[in-house]
Amino acid sequence: DVVLTQSPLSLPVTLGQPASISCRSSHGLAYGDGNTYLSWFQQRPGQSPRRLIYKVSNRDSGVPDRFSGSGSGTDFTLKISRVEAEDVGVYYCMQSTRWPPTFGQGTKVEIK
């Protein structure tokens, strides 16, 4: 199975400051159709996950533009340009390029 390794696992951030989460894959995630099926999800405390980003860098409708995704091959990054209080939660990457789909272990973002 593809192993997705996120870092850091815990990310204390000052309000208004940027944050960056890495997701590294044990295998390349480019599919034969030219796309890379890597998504990012946010799970706020006590809530179900919400998709933020799909195919590496495509933001879902309603997701603030302070969230951005980038990367290729085996290295991917989720960036928050200026962290707000509502961004507290756990963030997961997920791949479905290779079977079976797998999730990263999660990165907990908290306010310092």
Added chain:
Amino acid sequence: QLQLPESGPGLVKPSETLSLSCSVPPGSITNNNYYWGWIRQPPGKGLEYIGHIYYTGSAYYNPSLKGRVTLSIDTSKNQFSLRLSSVTAADTAVYYCARVPHPLGSCSGATCFSFDSWGPGIVATVSS
């Protein structure tokens, strides 16, 4: 965000079968752009893919569940369901249903998808 409420018993005995259902807005379950899936999250842990199913009944299952899982779909009731047999305490988790947009065409049903709308989740506890 699509409303996808899960339902089912919250408590199951070890070795028995866990059965959960997810309700989908009328008319959307047969949309050929979507599969319908299940994901679970053990207490304090991360997310685990369980499986996903198309309105035709074609389904994919996580091999880690070793044949214990079966998904089904009832288009007349706008519902899809999960059955997990021979449960143990390790199956205690919050179970989420989700919509699965799929590009079709260029990909097999097993790949190239994501989960774009999630239900609120339902807690299932395995205990005698």
